[in-house]
Amino acid sequence: MGTIIKATGISTDNAIKSSNENAIAAGHQCIEAAGIDVNDIDLLINVGIYRDENMLEPAMAAFAQKGLGIKPDYIKSQPFNAAFSLDMMNSACGIINAIQTADAMFKSRQIKYALIVSGDAHPSNKDLESFPYATVGAAMLLEYTEDQKGFQNFSFKHSPTTEHSVRGYLDFNNLAEPAKERLTVDMPAQYKEKLLEFASESAEEYLSANNLDRQTVKLITPQAEEGFGHKIAQSVNVKDDVILDLYKEYGDAHSSALTMAYHLGAEKGLYNSNDNVLFVAAGAGLTSACATYTV
Numbered sequence: 001m002g003t004i005i006k007a008t009g010i011s012t013d014n015a016i017k018s019s020n021e022n023a024i025a026a027g028h029q030c031i032e033a034a035g036i037d038v039n040d041i042d043l044l045i046n047v048g049i050y051r052d053e054n055m056l057e058p059a060m061a062a063f064a065q066k067g068l069g070i071k072p073d074y075i076k077s078q079p080f081n082a083a084f085s086l087d088m089m090n091s092a093c094g095i096i097n098a099i100q101t102a103d104a105m106f107k108s109r110q111i112k113y114a115l116i117v118s119g120d121a122h123p124s125n126k127d128l129e130s131f132p133y134a135t136v137g138a139a140m141l142l143e144y145t146e147d148q149k150g151f152q153n154f155s156f157k158h159s160p161t162t163e164h165s166v167r168g169y170l171d172f173n174n175l176a177e178p179a180k181e182r183l184t185v186d187m188p189a190q191y192k193e194k195l196l197e198f199a200s201e202s203a204e205e206y207l208s209a210n211n212l213d214r215q216t217v218k219l220i221t222p223q224a225e226e227g228f229g230h231k232i233a234q235s236v237n238v239k240d241d242v243i244l245d246l247y248k249e250y251g252d253a254h255s256s257a258l259t260m261a262y263h264l265g266a267e268k269g270l271y272n273s274n275d276n277v278l279f280v281a282a283g284a285g286l287t288s289a290c291a292t293y294t295v
Contacts, residue, residue, distance in 0.1 A: 001144070001145065001146050001147070001148070001150075002103075002144070002145060002147070002148065002149050002150020002151060002152060002294070003099065003102060003103040003106055003142050003143070003144055003145075003150045003151045004142065004143060004144075004145050004147075004149055004150040004151075005140060005141070005142060005262070005293070006034045006036070006113065006141040006142060006143045007030050007031075007033040007034035007140075007141045008030055008033070008138070008139065008140050008141070008259055008262060008263035008266065009025075009026040009027065009028070009029030009030030009031075009032075009033060009138070009139040009263065010026050010029065010136065010137065010138050010139075010256070010259070010260050010263050010264070011023075011025035011026040011029070011119070011136060011137035011138070012136050012250060013025065014135075016135070016137075017121060017122075017125040017126065017127070017135055018052050018119075018121055018125050019048050019050060019051060019052055019060070019119035019120055019121040019135070019137070020051075020052050020060060020063045020064065020067070020119065021067075021119075021137075022119035022121065022135065022136055022137025023046060023048060023060070023064050023117040023118060023119035023137045023138075023139070024063075024064055024067035024068060024117075024137075025137055026117060026118075026119070026137040026138050026139035026256075027064060027067070027068045027115060027117050027139040028068065029139065030115065030139035030140065030141050031068065031115070031139075031141065034113075034141050036113060036141070038068065038069055038070055039070075039071060039081070040112045040113050041068075041070050041071075041083060041112075041113045041114070041115050041141075042083050042084065042110070042111035042112055042113065042114070043083065043084055043085070043102060043105055043111050043113075043114040043115070044061050044064060044065050044068075044070055044083060044084070044085040044086075044114070044115045044116075044117065045061060045085070045086055045087075045088050045098040045101065045102065045114065045115075045116045045117075046059065046060045046061035046064055046085070046086070046087045046088070046116075046117050046118065047087075047088050047089065047090075047094030047095050047097070047098050047116060047117075047118045047255050048060060048087075048089075048117070048118045048119045048120050048137075048255050048256075049089055049091065049094070049120055049168070049254065049255055050120040050121060050122065050123065050131075050133065050168065050183070051123060052121065052123060052125060053123050053180035053181075054123045054170055054179060054180050054182070054183070055180075059085065059086055059087040060087055061085035061086050061087050061117075062085055064085070064117050065083065065085040068115075070083050070085070070115070071083040088101065090283075090287060090289075091166075091255075091283030091284040091285055091287055092222055092254050092255055092257060092258075092281050092282060092283030092284075093156070093281040093282065093283055093285075093287050093288065093289035094118070094255055095116060095118065095140070095255065095258050095259060095279075095281060095289075096154060096156070096258075096279060096281050096289035096290070096291050097156075097289065098116045099116065099140075099142065099151055099154075099291065100151075100154045100291070102114035102116070102142050103142075103150075103151055103154075106142075106143075106144035107144075112143070113141055113142065113143050114141070114142045114143075115139060115140070115141050115142075116139065116140045116141075116142070116259070117137065117138070117139045118137060118138050118139075118255040118256040118259065119135075119136065119137035119138070119255070119256060120133045120134070120135070120136075120254045120255055120256070121135045122135070122183060123180060123181060123182070123183050124177075124180075124181035124182075124183075126181075130183075130185065131183065131185060132166075132185055132187060132252060133251070133252050133253070133254040134250050134251035134252055134253045134254065134256075136250055136253050136256050136260065137256060138253070138255075138256035138259035138260050138263065139259065140259045140262075148294070149274075149294045149295065150293065150294060151291050151292070151293050152291070152292050152293075152294070153206075153210050153290075153291060153292050154289070154290075154291045155202075155205075155206050155209075155289065155290045155291070156287070156288070156289045156290075157198075157202045157205075157287070157288045157289075158285055158286070158287050158288075159198060159285060159286040159287070162285065162286075163188075164188050164190055164191055164194040164195070164286060165188070165191075165284045165285055165286060166185065166186065166187045166188070166191055166283075166284040167184075167185070167186045167284075168183060168184070168185045168186075168284075169183075169184055169186075170182055170183065170184070171184045192224050192225050192228075194286065195222075195224055195282055195283070195286060196224070196228060196231055196232065196235075198282055198286045198288055199221070199222065199232055199280055199282035199288055200231070200232050200235035200236060202280065202282065202288035202290060203219075203232055203235075203236045203238075203278070203280045203290065204235070204236045206278070206280075206290040207236055207238070207278070210292065212276060212278065212292065213276070214236070214237050214238045214239075215239065216275075216276065217238060217276045217277070217278050217292075218239075218242050218243075218270065218271065218275055218276070218277045218278065219232065219233050219238055219240070219242075219243055219277075219278050219280060220243075220258050220261045220262055220265070220277060220278070220279050220280065221233075221243065221257075221258075221261070221280045222252075222257050222258070222280070222281060222282050222283070223245070223246045223247045223250070223251075223252055223253050223257045223260075223261070224247075224252055224282075225247055225252070226245060226247040226248055227245060227247075228245075228247065229243040229244070229245060229261075230243055230245065232280065238278075242265065242270045242271075244261050244264055244265050244268075244270075246260060246261060246264070254283070257281075258279055258281055262277070262279075271295045272295065273295055274294065274295060275294070275295045276292055276293070276294055276295075277292070277293040277294075277295060278290065278291075278292055278293075279291050279292075279293060
C-alpha cells in the first residue's frame with residue numbers, strides 16, 4: 001500500500017510572471033490530465049517559497065485552492081466534504097515534506113486525492129537578473145493504492161551550520177521601491193558547490209541505508225546548475241542515462257524542480273512499471289530530503 005502519483009502538470013509560459021498563476025496553471029493541467037472531479041481533492045499543499053508582492057497572509061495555498069475551484073466555500077462544503085489547504089515551506093525540500101504529509105493523511109483514510117503545487121517568482125512579477133530562480137510552476141496529484149507501490153522511506157538531513165545557506169529577505173533599509181516589489185537574495189560564493197556535496201552525501205547515505213540497487217535505481221535531482229544531477233549520479237555511482245538536465249532550458253526551478261523533472265521524464269517514457277525512482281531534494285539550510293518512489 002502506498003501513495004502514488006496520479007498525474008503531474010507544469011507551467012513554463014514565459015508570459016506568466018506570478019508564482020500563484022504558475023501554480024494554478026500547473027494545477028489545471030494536472031487535474032485535466034488525471035481526469036478527476038476537482039471536488040474529490042481533499043488536501044492542497046503549496047510548497048513554493050517566494051510570494052507575489054511578498055504576501056504573508058493568507059497562505060498562498062488558499063489562492064491556489066480558489067483559482068482551481070477546489071471546494072472554495074468551506075462552510076457550504078461542511079461537514080464531510082471540505083478541503084484543507086496549507087503552505088509548507090522548506091526550501092527546495094518542501095515537495096518531499098508535502099508528499100510525506102499527504103501519505104500520512106491517506107493512511108488515516110481521511111482524503112481521496114492530494115494536490116501539491118509550487119511556483120517561485122520575484123515579488124514584483126518582473127524578470128530581474130538578481131532573482132536566481134526560474135519563474136515556473138508545477139503540480140503533482142497523489143492518490144493511495146493498495147498495491148505495493150508508491151513513496152516510501154522518507155529521509156531528511158540538515159547541515160549543522162547555515163554558513164553556506166542562501167538567504168532571501170525583505171530589506172527595509174532600502175526605501176527606493178515599495179516593499180511589495182523588493183527582495184534581496186544572498187547566495188554565498190560556494191553555495192552550489194556545497195549544495196552539491198551535501199546532496200551527494202545525503203544520496204549516498206540513503207542508498208546505503210536502504211540497500212537500493214545502484215544499477216537500476218533512477219535519480220530525480222535538483223537543478224541548481226547545469227549538470228547538477230549528473231554530478232550527483234557520478235558521485236554515488238548511479239547510472240545517469242535517464243537524468244534530465246533542465247537547467248539550460250528552464251534555469252533553477254527551485255521548489256518545482258523535482259515535479260518538473262518527473263513530469264518531463266514521464267512524458268519521455270523514462271519510468272516503467274516497478275522502477276525504483278529516487279527523489280533527491282536539496283536547498284537552503286543546507287537541507288536535503290530523499291524518498292523512494294516505486295512506479
